[in-house]
Structure formats: C-alpha cells, structure tokens
Amino acid sequence: MTAANTATPAAGTQQPGAIKPRRMSFDMSRLRTKYFFRDNPILSTLMYALSASFPDGERFFIDTVRHYQKDIDDPVLQAQIRGFIGQEAHHSRIHEDFNAQAASLGMAMEKIQRRFKRRIGTARRNLDPGRQLAITAALEHITATLAQWTLENPEAGVGGENHSPLREMLVWHAMEEIEHKAVAFDVYRATVNREKQRIVVAKIIFRTFWVQMAIAQVMLLWHDRKIPSLRHIREAWTFMWGEGGFRRWSAPEFRRYLEPGFHPNDIDQRHLIEQWRESYPEVAALQVA
C-alpha cells in the first residue's frame, strides 16, 4: 500500500520533513517545589496530569502506528515512522523520570498513572486497530496544538520558571511533537483511510480529553489535601480562558481537525522547529546526541 497523502502538499502548507530523535539530558532532581507552576495548585496539577498520561499514552501511540508499519511502501513515510517511534519512546522515558520525581515530592502520580493505564488498556482490548490509530492521530493533533501554544507563549511560563526541568523538557517535547505531528495521520490515511471514522473518533477524544485531565487533577489535589484559593482559581481561569488563553486559543484549532479533508500540515508550524535553538538556547544546550 502506498501513502497517498505524501503527494505534494498545496503551496503555503508545511512540508513533511525528516524526523530525528534528539537525546537530551534533563536533571529532574532540580524539581523541588510541589506547586512549581506560579505556585498555583490548579496549573501545577494540570502539568502533572498531562505528564502522567504520557508514558503509557506514548507507548500506545507507538503500538498503534507499528501495527500498520508493514503495510507502508513509501520509504519517506517509513523513515518518518522510525523517527516518530524513536521520539515517542524517548519522551515516554523522560516523562517517567519527571513523574518519579513528582511522586517523591508527595504527588499521587502512581494513582493517576494507573487510571490512565486502565483506560488505555480498555481501548486496546475493545477497539479495532483502525480506531486505535484514529485515537492516536487525534491525540497527536492535541499535542501539536498545545505544543504550538506553549512555544509561542514563553511568557506564560508553562512548566514553571526558566530552568525548571519541566519547562526545559516541555520545550523539547513540544518541538518534537510538531515535527512528527503528521506521522500517525499519514499512516491512517495510507491504510485505514476512513474519513468519517477519523472525525467521529476525534470528536469523542476532544470532548473527553480535558475531562480526563480534570479528574486526574482532582485526584491529585484530594490526595494532597490541597484546596485552591480564590486567587488560584482566578489565575487558572485567566490562563485557560482569558484573551489568547491556553484553552480559548486551542479550541478552534482542535475543531479544524474535524473538517473533512483536513491534514495536519495544513497548519504551518515550521518556524517553531526551525527557530527552537535560537528561541530556547538553554534547552538546546541540553542536547547530548
């Protein structure tokens, strides 16, 4: 089977590029403050919840793509799949390190990781490989969208202060998410290629994603016996829903994926990959290979 989608994209769209995993060295032991993100428990637990979802989530992404790898004839897409697997495997390991450090600070990371693991296990057991790959493609759109916001809004300080290990890790992770954002989608198109199914699955994923994060946040706060103050709630609300806020900006970007004929490279995010070394030299300096 050939990847039909690797045909020349329309002018002005992002071209598919080489995907190269970068090995990084982060010192997670530098994370010593539990509520590291603006001293705000709502914002900090959002980061913990996202991070807890990654190790098993990214293993799921790899497996769903790998299932169809043998059906791909296009050597360019084959090379991209290898790059994608290398990047996601590394992300998964680094997030495990971060999650272990968060657990050592007293956060109930294992508890919420077990919950994510159970949900992923249910999807693996009950859904056919095509639907599983559609889930991966939809979640990859979420990660690329959130990655764009993170990289374009450095003043928001996602992940904590400058030189916070989570911030460093998220910058690198965000850039690589943008780099490989179309791989699962391209594999889906080249193999399963059910446009209606892609959109229906994405609708479900987009509706449940933030709910799942919120449940994990409540579990973390409950376990820590931490009640957010009015200031925390107001600040988190502005971060999410204020002008240009994290969720306010990303909601229409999520919806673009639901248009028939959409392709991730219709959104040109190349500048974020090309400029990441200049924009974040302190993170680029942590690359070891």
Ligand SMILES: [Fe+2]
């Ligand atoms: Fe990743």
Ligand SMILES: [Fe+2]
């Ligand atoms: Fe990814």
